[in-house]
Amino acid sequence: MVMKVLVLGGGGREHALIWKIAKSTQVSQVYSVPGNAGIGQMAGVECYQVDVGKNFAGLIEFSKKKKIDLTVVGPEAPLVNGMVDAFEAAGLHILGPTQSAAKIEGSKVWAKELMERYAIPTAPFKVFDSVASAMTYLTEQNRFPIVVKADGLTGGKGAIVCGNLMEATTAVVQMMVDKEWGDAGNRVVIEDYLDGEEASFIVLTDGVNVVPLASSQDHKAIYEGGPNTGGMGAYSPAPVVTPEMHERIMREIIKPTITAMVDEGRLYRGVLYAGLMITADGPKVLEYNCRCGDPETQPIMVRLESDIVPALLACIDGTLDQVNLKWNDKAAVCVVMASGGYPGQYEKGKVITGLDAVGTMEDVVVFHSGTALDTQGQFVTAGGRVLGVTALGEDIRRAQLRAYQAVDLIKFEDEYHRTDIAWRAINR
Numbered sequence: 001m002v003m004k005v006l007v008l009g010g011g012g013r014e015h016a017l018i019w020k021i022a023k024s025t026q027v028s029q030v031y032s033v034p035g036n037a038g039i040g041q042m043a044g045v046e047c048y049q050v051d052v053g054k055n056f057a058g059l060i061e062f063s064k065k066k067k068i069d070l071t072v073v074g075p076e077a078p079l080v081n082g083m084v085d086a087f088e089a090a091g092l093h094i095l096g097p098t099q100s101a102a103k104i105e106g107s108k109v110w111a112k113e114l115m116e117r118y119a120i121p122t123a124p125f126k127v128f129d130s131v132a133s134a135m136t137y138l139t140e141q142n143r144f145p146i147v148v149k150a151d152g153l154t155g156g157k158g159a160i161v162c163g164n165l166m167e168a169t170t171a172v173v174q175m176m177v178d179k180e181w182g183d184a185g186n187r188v189v190i191e192d193y194l195d196g197e198e199a200s201f202i203v204l205t206d207g208v209n210v211v212p213l214a215s216s217q218d219h220k221a222i223y224e225g226g227p228n229t230g231g232m233g234a235y236s237p238a239p240v241v242t243p244e245m246h247e248r249i250m251r252e253i254i255k256p257t258i259t260a261m262v263d264e265g266r267l268y269r270g271v272l273y274a275g276l277m278i279t280a281d282g283p284k285v286l287e288y289n290c291r292c293g294d295p296e297t298q299p300i301m302v303r304l305e306s307d308i309v310p311a312l313l314a315c316i317d318g319t320l321d322q323v324n325l326k327w328n329d330k331a332a333v334c335v336v337m338a339s340g341g342y343p344g345q346y347e348k349g350k351v352i353t354g355l356d357a358v359g360t361m362e363d364v365v366v367f368h369s370g371t372a373l374d375t376q377g378q379f380v381t382a383g384g385r386v387l388g389v390t391a392l393g394e395d396i397r398r399a400q401l402r403a404y405q406a407v408d409l410i411k412f413e414d415e416y417h418r419t420d421i422a423w424r425a426i427n428r
């Protein structure tokens, strides 16, 4: 079969997915909505600006017109808003959870209560729908750090680790009074702080069978201890996920979650991402995401040796038990190059140089996030996160060195990147 695939989204995650999907022998054409300048330059890939429309009608019309055989959704919001339901109702093939299953990311309250009902390990928590009750709890507990989380989607900014009562108060006010994230802050989860090392555990599932992707870890903070961003870098594998830990995560977390979703009548199909804290007491779930992580997807796709398309189709067909993914033994490190000022204010339109030189480096792949082409056809910055530079190496240390060699060749005004991506894995 020769397929046309549509990928929704326009970040580094989507560039990495498209890079992998476009290599498939089963795929003749990839459409990217909205894509970015890097995606637009790929052979066999076309970017389109499409008005999503009410209930995804614009996207459905586009998919029918282009005769799309498979749609892959990058970001969480369309999934939580029912894109899969809408596409399926229109008779289109799409990979991802339905709206009712995507609730596992759409509502942190719901996800915590699910874990409680099915004894899936997670931090002890309480749910609050008023400032007064939240404040009473925080004052009574008087135990810090503690974590305050907005219930709904906040683009990764609504979980705040609070070191003292003042910080916790600020977090509650920000969410529940100032409504910084609108209705997402109508309710908050307050949970115990967990000590340990984090890992991202991402799997493909057809609702029953599970195929794990390689383990990974991202760096959310703009610098160690600084404010959170969409993600400043990532590496794979995550050494904290030893073979024994992998087995435990599958047994104690992933499989019970998939079964729980069946029992709840919310069969979960697509990508399930468990954000974990590996504590002295075993792995615990910090949160679930209903899609791939960004930037984790970048090192993961670079390490994936198998064709991804049969695995994606098997998620939809319910035949994932017949899929086995092969991984490159090498480690991959991804360094995000950002616009100076991000995650706050930053300027756009800075000319990017050095991409051609890096393009000739072996074992290095650059995925674009916020880039555009100017009138002279040069790449310019167009977002906070601009590029993800991923390198393979015999081990994490060598992959890191290689990634930074490439980063050093790429320049744009006010460029910022972390210089310590994968430090924790290297220090082990």
Ligand SMILES: Nc1ncnc2c1ncn2[C@@H]1O[C@H](COP(=O)(O)OP(=O)(O)O)[C@@H](O)[C@H]1O
Residues within 6 Å of the ligand: 123, 147, 149, 155, 156, 157, 158, 159, 160, 161, 191, 192, 193, 194, 195, 198, 220, 275, 277, 286, 287
């Ligand atoms: N219970 C917890 N203990 C310690 N750190 C936490 C806890 N919950 C969240 N965090 C930290 O906050 C980050 C964001 O929390 P998460 O639940 O993943 O929400 P989101 O990704 O929506 O912002 C985590 O990656 C982790 O670093």
Ligand SMILES: [Mg+2]
Residues within 6 Å of the ligand: 275, 287
């Ligand atoms: Mg998270």
